Amino acid sequence: MTNGAPTAPPAWTVGATTSKAFRRGILEAPSTPAIVLVATMTGFGALAHAVGFSFLQVIFVTITMFALPAQVVMADQIAAGASLLGVSLAVMITAIRLMPMTIVLVPLLKTNKTPLWVLLLLSHVVAVTAWIEALRRLPKLPLELRIPYFAGFSLMLVGFSVLGAGIGYSMAREVPVEIAAGLIFLTPLYFVISLIEIAKPVGDGKAVLFGMILGPLLFVYIPGFDLLTTGLIGGTLAYWLRKRSEP
Amino acid sequence: MTLDAGLWSYFLLFVAGFAVSEPWRFAGVLLSKNVNVDSEFLKWVRAVSTALIAGLVTRLVIFPIGALADSPFWLRLFCFLLGIAAYFVFWKKMYAGVLTGAGALVIALYLI
Numbered sequence: 072m073t074n075g076a077p078t079a080p081p082a083w084t085v086g087a088t089t090s091k092a093f094r095r096g097i098l099e100a101p102s103t104p105a106i107v108l109v110a111t112m113t114g115f116g117a118l119a120h121a122v123g124f125s126f127l128q129v130i131f132v133t134i135t136m137f138a139l140p141a142q143v144v145m146a147d148q149i150a151a152g153a154s155l156l157g158v159s160l161a162v163m164i165t166a167i168r169l170m171p172m173t174i175v176l177v178p179l180l181k182t183n184k185t186p187l188w189v190l191l192l193l194s195h196v197v198a199v200t201a202w203i204e205a206l207r208r209l210p211k212l213p214l215e216l217r218i219p220y221f222a223g224f225s226l227m228l229v230g231f232s233v234l235g236a237g238i239g240y241s242m243a244r245e246v247p248v249e250i251a252a253g254l255i256f257l258t259p260l261y262f263v264i265s266l267i268e269i270a271k272p273v274g275d276g277k278a279v280l281f282g283m284i285l286g287p288l289l290f291v292y293i294p295g296f297d298l299l300t301t302g303l304i305g306g307t308l309a310y311w312l313r314k315r316s317e318p
Numbered sequence: 319m320t321l322d323a324g325l326w327s328y329f330l331l332f333v334a335g336f337a338v339s340e341p342w343r344f345a346g347v348l349l350s351k352n353v354n355v356d357s358e359f360l361k362w363v364r365a366v367s368t369a370l371i372a373g374l375v376t377r378l379v380i381f382p383i384g385a386l387a388d389s390p391f392w393l394r395l396f397c398f399l400l401g402i403a404a405y406f407v408f409w410k411k412m413y414a415g416v417l418t419g420a421g422a423l424v425i426a427l428y429l430i
Contacts (some may be wrong), residue, residue, distance in 0.1 A: 122321075149319055167342055248388065251386075253421070264415045282371070306367070309369060
């Protein structure tokens, strides 16, 4: 799998140590994705407030889960009066997407010497925004700097998420609906532009296309399992078509 | 399941949240720790996860949630395409696309 265009590594990587890479990750975190994350997490904060979470519970959930869709599903299910089992099941199914995302990232991050516990610990920060940013940024970095960079970067993303959730919780009733709509709209915009950036270099264009078509269709017919099925069908079809056209 | 202020609620949130989502991350690590970065398996998984996120994109535009639900579909579609166009026009700067699309939507909603 080509790791994107063969551009030269950024200047800061020359002679960089692990801790420098870590600090660089922290430094580069405040950017469009971080803003989108803050904005979308405000949505969760507001939702959680409406559902009856306390401020500390919102922070607790944001840190321990760090997965916006799963968090939204959790709040939604609690609001609907589901039992512990019901909430858990819904969250569990939504969180399945974390597995393929982790699978894609691990080979990109690990060196021959990376201990398993580091990977397991690091996996906590795998979430859609972190995943997108990893695929956008890591291919340009030398292998041994990727884990510290990603760790620093993602830690900041967790911080931004907590910030966003806290802001959303505190301001729950005061955001005008037009602005709230704009904040929610940031997510599909950020996702689609990111997909354009990360999918084209590795030939995943068809996967994007099929996914975009199947997503809404399957949502109508099999909500709950729609995204997983969209991924499996769209992705497998795209993969197969690409393999067939290879010499 | 209800939320009260006690410590027990944190245990419930831990079970219904962390305990059912984190294992997927761990499973991902365990399944891929020996996978080669050039393998076919990985290419496939990447296609699958890409398609999954792509599905989320159009789903959010066509079936909006929350405050976005009151906006007209054609407006969302227009602002979505506008945002993508702005990304390309402004030298592939992500913030240009994202801000143009979202900004256009907010302004239009205020005008409607």
